[in-house]
Amino acid sequence: MDRRDALARVALLMGGTVIGADFFLSGCSSPGKPAAAADAPVAATGPLLDVDQIRLLDEVGDTILPTTAASPGAKAAHIGRFMNVMVRDCYTPADQNIFMDGMTKLSEAANKQYSKSFLACTPAERTAFLTALDKEQKAYTANKKADDPAHYFRMMKELTLLGYFTSEVGATQALRYLPVPGRYDGNVPYKKGDKAWATS
Template identity: 55%
Template sequence: MALLMGGTIIGAEFFLSGCKTTSNKVEDLFGTEDVSFFNEVGDVIIPETNTPGAKATNVGGFMAIMVRDCYKPEDQKIFLTAKNNIDKAAQKQFDKDFLACDMKQRTAVLNTLDTEQKEYNKHKDKKAPNHYFRMVKELTLLGYFTSKPGCTQALRYVAIPGKFEGDVPYKKGDRAWATR
């Protein structure tokens, strides 16, 4: 499941080549301010409802480690532009930095960036670099749904599954399975 999910989200090349550490410390690429910023961005993408939001799982810290250990240097450079680009988009829309915006404004900024990245990916050449917001969004989803709260509270979870059941009843609105 992880290979299929990871191959879809990050790319098969990532899993085939493996993670490579280019630096010894997360702080070489990300400061604590950056991790906090990406926790806030993640919390707009996956807000707290009856389950914990992305910030509760520290997706910012997850992003920092994944970018440091698993991204190629060219993708690292693009990802590192995300914070400034998100702030610029917020400045353009609301004349203030992203963190100074309320939740409704933050959502509007990220929706604009999501539309931008979808359009970019529709027309991009295969050799063109990835869009920074797509990377942020993918890492938010991967970090959240592979975390303990995301896996056990947002999804249905069976720690030790029993026999294989190929036909499990599913009603509209049920959570997806984290195991089985």
């Protein structure tokens, strides 16, 4: 599956477009920045986020897509490191600022609501907190004008879905995967509850 297919599938899952899609499709290089190799370690090209910020994003992602009996959660796909690379290499400077400010806003809001950090919250508190934040971003997105900035939590949610379902963990354990697909079959039997295909 190529980058364009992956992006289209994630956009379909979210019912909209993915922020920064133009950069994703053109090789993930913000204006004035060289594109990093896909398999390059984060530290080799200069991380945008520090270890604590990546840990926070791992836990946010794992709250959005938690571990279940059938598949591991987003943290197993190292979603924080993925977000670091994507925000650094694929977002415009303006969107990078929204994302970075958003992490601060998220942490401050969790502290205000629970008198402790997001990382110190229980799984139930994290879920309730992010559910309310998701409602906020949906209302904002539905009413925003074309030139208004994106909501930071929408960015986090999009990157969680994109990173997870295009990772090895997501593609092979959360979805059904054939490394070498055979002939096209447009009439494969499907039972309710079957996993979607990672390959086509």
